[in-house]
Amino acid sequence: MxxxxxxxxxxxxxxxxxxxxxxxxxxxxxxxxxxxxxxxxxxxxxxxxxxxxxxxxxxxxxxxxxINTRDSVNGFLAVWEEDAKERAKRRKRNERLANALKEKGNDAFRKGDYVTAIQKYTEGLEKLKDKQELYTNRAQVSIQK
Incomplete structure (x- = not known):
């Protein structure tokens, strides 16, 4: 004990x-x-x-x-903030590209070119994996085939 x-x-x-x-x-x-x-x-x-x-x-x-805490903490925060800004820029660029590919896929779908539509939606998903409309549109094309 x-x-x-x-x-x-x-x-x-x-x-x-x-x-x-x-x-x-x-x-x-x-x-x-x-x-x-x-x-x-x-x-x-x-x-x-x-x-x-x-x-x-x-x-x-x-x-x-x-460790000099002031400089290291401030330096870390500055790098972290810069990384967040860079990621936001990249996300916006990828979002624009995904939207453009979605529109091309929509045009192909309207014309009945289902292979091209699926290809454009898939390319858009490579740019922005969380864009739900691209999954939905691609599934709709698969149903129409």
């Missing part, structure tokens, strides 16, 4: 540390400069081991690397 109690204490200590680290990370991500500075100072203090108490004495040694 003594081992179980010690495991429970260790587990509870671990959970408290996780909560503390989560709060530090939230502070570092804050938009308030004062909150960021406070969290940065607290994390530096912890990294230097000034806050380690006898109860929370760490059993392992850690090789730590200090």
């Amino acid at each position: 003594l081992a179980d109690e010690q495991e429970e204490k260790d587990f509870q200590r671990f959970l408290r540390r996780v909560d503390d680290i989560t709060n530090l990370v939230e502070g570092l991500k804050s938009t308030d400069p004062a909150t960021q500075e406070k969290a940065l100072a607290e994390s530096e203090k912890r990294l230097r081991g000034q806050e380690a108490s006898e109860e929370e004495e760490c059993k392992t040694k850690v090789n730590r690397t200090v």
Whole structure:
């Protein structure tokens, strides 16, 4: 029973540390400069081991690397935002191409050229896989054949 109690204490200590680290990370991500500075100072203090108490004495040694969080977070967000813009541009271009192929397929369908209609709808789906009208139109052509 003594081992179980010690495991429970260790587990509870671990959970408290996780909560503390989560709060530090939230502070570092804050938009308030004062909150960021406070969290940065607290994390530096912890990294230097000034806050380690006898109860929370760490059993392992850690090789730590200090990261400039402001630059790395801002850089990551900038890259992420640029990627989102690029994906949106690509989606719009593919949507225009899929719509044009849908119209060509519709024209072929009206003329009774079912093979060309299916081909155009399939090409449109290659450009934009989630365009439901192309699936529906292609199925309708298959029924008409």
